[in-house]
Amino acid sequence: MAADRDGPPVVEARGLAKxxxxxxxxxxxxxxxxxxxxxxxxxxNGAGKSTLLRLLATLTxxxxxxxxxxxxxxxxxxxxxxRSRIGFLSHQTFLYEHLTGRxxxxxxxxxxxxxxxxxxxxxxxxxxxxxxRQDDRVGAYSRGMQQRLAIARSLLHGPEMILLDEPFTGxxxxxxxxxxxxxxxxxxxxxxxxxxxxxxxQGLRAADRVLVLRGGRLEFDAPAxxxxxxxLEALLVTPETAAGPRPL
Amino acid sequence: xxxxxxxxxxxxxxxxxxxxxxxxxxxxxxFALLVLVVFNFAFDFTVIDFVTLGPGVLWVAxxxxxxxxxxxxxxxxxxQDRIQGILLSPIDRSAFYLGKVAATVLFMAAVETLIVPVAxxxxxxxxSGRIAxxxxxxxxxxxxxxxxxxxxxxMTSSTRRGELLxxxxxxxxxxxxxxxxxxxxxxxxxxxxxxxxxxxxxxxAAYDVIFLAAAVLLFDYVLED
Numbered sequence: 001m002a003a004d005r006d007g008p009p010v011v012e013a014r015g016l017a018k019x020x021x022x023x024x025x026x027x028x029x030x031x032x033x034x035x036x037x038x039x040x041x042x043x044x045n046g047a048g049k050s051t052l053l054r055l056l057a058t059l060t061x062x063x064x065x066x067x068x069x070x071x072x073x074x075x076x077x078x079x080x081x082x083r084s085r086i087g088f089l090s091h092q093t094f095l096y097e098h099l100t101g102r103x104x105x106x107x108x109x110x111x112x113x114x115x116x117x118x119x120x121x122x123x124x125x126x127x128x129x130x131x132x133r134q135d136d137r138v139g140a141y142s143r144g145m146q147q148r149l150a151i152a153r154s155l156l157h158g159p160e161m162i163l164l165d166e167p168f169t170g171x172x173x174x175x176x177x178x179x180x181x182x183x184x185x186x187x188x189x190x191x192x193x194x195x196x197x198x199x200x201x202q203g204l205r206a207a208d209r210v211l212v213l214r215g216g217r218l219e220f221d222a223p224a225x226x227x228x229x230x231x232l233e234a235l236l237v238t239p240e241t242a243a244g245p246r247p248l
Numbered sequence: 249x250x251x252x253x254x255x256x257x258x259x260x261x262x263x264x265x266x267x268x269x270x271x272x273x274x275x276x277x278x279f280a281l282l283v284l285v286v287f288n289f290a291f292d293f294t295v296i297d298f299v300t301l302g303p304g305v306l307w308v309a310x311x312x313x314x315x316x317x318x319x320x321x322x323x324x325x326x327x328q329d330r331i332q333g334i335l336l337s338p339i340d341r342s343a344f345y346l347g348k349v350a351a352t353v354l355f356m357a358a359v360e361t362l363i364v365p366v367a368x369x370x371x372x373x374x375x376s377g378r379i380a381x382x383x384x385x386x387x388x389x390x391x392x393x394x395x396x397x398x399x400x401x402x403m404t405s406s407t408r409r410g411e412l413l414x415x416x417x418x419x420x421x422x423x424x425x426x427x428x429x430x431x432x433x434x435x436x437x438x439x440x441x442x443x444x445x446x447x448x449x450x451x452x453a454a455y456d457v458i459f460l461a462a463a464v465l466l467f468d469y470v471l472e473d
Contacts (some may be wrong), residue, residue: 051302060472096324098263099267108313110257111337113249138270144445153333 008071010035010161010192011056015065018051018216025051027216028065036184036244038183038193038225040207041234042200047213050198053074053163056194057088059084082167084112091169092222093150097139101130101149102136105156112157124152144175151182162186164195182206227229254339255368258347263354265324272320272355276313280363283309288370303433306367310363310428311393316396317355317415319350322405331405331471342464343469345398349460352394353387360386376438377434382393388452389429392430395459398419428452 011033018026026048029104033039043050054060057066059078067074095104105124109117125134128148138146146168154162164183168176183206186193197203204210204224212220212235220235251255266272287305325331364386364453368375375382400417404410428448435445463470 025255057336059332080340082334084338086336088332088336090329090332092329092332094330096263097266097328099261103264107257107261108333108337110249111254111334111339132437141470 007035009033010037010067010070011194012068012071013065014063016052016055016067017064018048018055019062019063024121024134024216027056029216029218030235031218031221033192033194035192036190037209037212038207039195039209040203041194041196041211041213042198042203042232043213043219045238046215048216049213050165051216052213053088053165053194053196056161058082058208065246084157085160087154087157087162088165089151089167090165091167093138095138095146095149097204098137100135100137101125101141102134105153108153109156120152120156124156126154129153133220141196143170144172144178146245147171147175147179151179155186156218159191161192161194164193164197166197167195168197168199176202200232204229204232249339251340251343254343255350258338258344259350259354260322262324262348262351272317274298275320275357276317276355276359277362279316280309280313280359283312284363284367284370291338293371298371299434299438302371302373303337303368303430303437306364306433307389307426307429308364310356311422312388313359314352314393315358315415315418315468316360316389317352318394318401318418319411321352321398322401322410325334326405335471339395341368342467342468345402345463345467346460348402349391349394349398349463352391352398355388356390356394360388360390373437376439378436381442384464385429385432385436385452388449388456388471389425392425392452392455392459393422393429395456395463396425398466398468399459399463402467425452428455 009032011031013029013031016026016029016031017024020107029052030112039109041052048131051060051145056069058074061075070085072082074082096107099107102121102125105121107119109120114120125131128151130145130149130152133141133145138149141149156210171199179203185194187206193206195203195206207224210220210222210227210232211218212232227243258452287301291301293301304396322331337343367373397418400421401414404413407413428451432445432448432452432459435448
């Protein structure tokens with residue numbers, strides 16, 4: 001489903017915070033992501049990238065601040081309705097190795113309550129170029145094939161926003177190139193993408209906008225165009241990058 | 249998707265995965281058989297009345313194999329972070345819990361169905377009680393154990409020492425159900441009237457209702473990190 005560019009921002013966070021006991025995983029994030037934008041999250045380990053994605057996926061609740069998704073307040077909205085508009089892709093596939101590719105997709109299609117799960121699974125397998133292997137168990141798939149199936153799983157229900165957490169981890173060069181191509185196709189269809197990655201080059205190629213998180217704070221926010229990976233690398237290794245978030 | 253369909257979908261997926269892998273049932277069955285064999289050698293059942301020790305032996309086998317089943321049930325979801333895939337879907341999280349309970353009850357019931365006849369033969373016991381009530385007692389107590397076990401497994405599966413924590417938390421909480429299970433089974437095997445153990449069955453039913461209801465209400469928070 002394409003994004004509604006005239007509608008409310010897909011993500012609107014004000015002072016967003018997430019604490020685990022005394023540890024602040026995220027601290028006062030202000031962020032607005034309009035529909036159709038591709039955002040890459042960069043930062044060292046423990047910067048809060050995955051926590052931010054988990055908050056955006058409604059997998060966890062904010063400890064402070066406000067978070068609105070698709071114009072709806074996360075804490076007071078029907079979480080199920082919001083989740084049906086979000087896709088999530090990680091380096092973990094979420095797939096059951098003892099089930100076939102088709103059975104995995106059917107299971108997820110039914111979880112999302114799709115009206116014709118068989119048809120949706122068939123179409124997704126075709127898009128992933130796995131139709132000829134649909135009745136093989138996922139345990140027999142290569143890592144690249146599993147990731148293609150995982151992409152198909154994450155897009156099965158036509159989400160408006162796709163969250164990607166280190167999706168390139170463990171992929172060989174060919175599989176990475178295919179995933180990049182798939183991300184380009186998603187951007188072309190106007191979907192909103194938020195991706196956390198350590199790979200600066202891939203991140204820059206896939207995004208319209210770059211965010212750098214450090215210690216749970218948003219330290220850098222700029223359009224991807226014009227940025228090169230060497231400059232970003234310097235930003236990431238410098239202890240104090242900027243005085244605060246920079247406006248676009 | 250209706251709530252019931254979500255429950256059945258999760259339970260059906262677990263059954264399908266198990267039918268393919270046969271990891272759980274074989275392990276549970278051999279573990280339960282081992283318990284029977286050990287007790288058979290430890291006690292001379294030609295001298296000791298089976299009714300005195302038998303219910304305890306059977307429930308030791310069922311409860312310990314049940315712990316294995318419950319632990320494995322969540323371990324499967326933690327591998328490849330599959331649990332996130334389910335939690336990201338729009339289904340009610342308590343439907344996921346009830347689906348897991350249903351699958352565990354079916355696995356435990358399958359083991360019980362195979363182990364009870366083996367025990368009857370092994371211990372040369374002539375059952376003269378009421379079979380329907382014996383099945384009811386098995387079912388009520390299995391549901392209670394699976395209900396509380398699944399709740400604690402969800403809590404502990406994301407922790408570093410989850411497999412160690414699960415029995416530590418589960419056994420104290422499962423004492424009422426274990427007590428009711430052994431008492432009811434003893435009375436039924438002895439062929440005593442319903443009045444002698446009716447209150448134990450009521451207690452098992454109450455335990456089931458309380459833990460299922462509490463878990464359904466709390467499960468969303470249990471899965472929060």
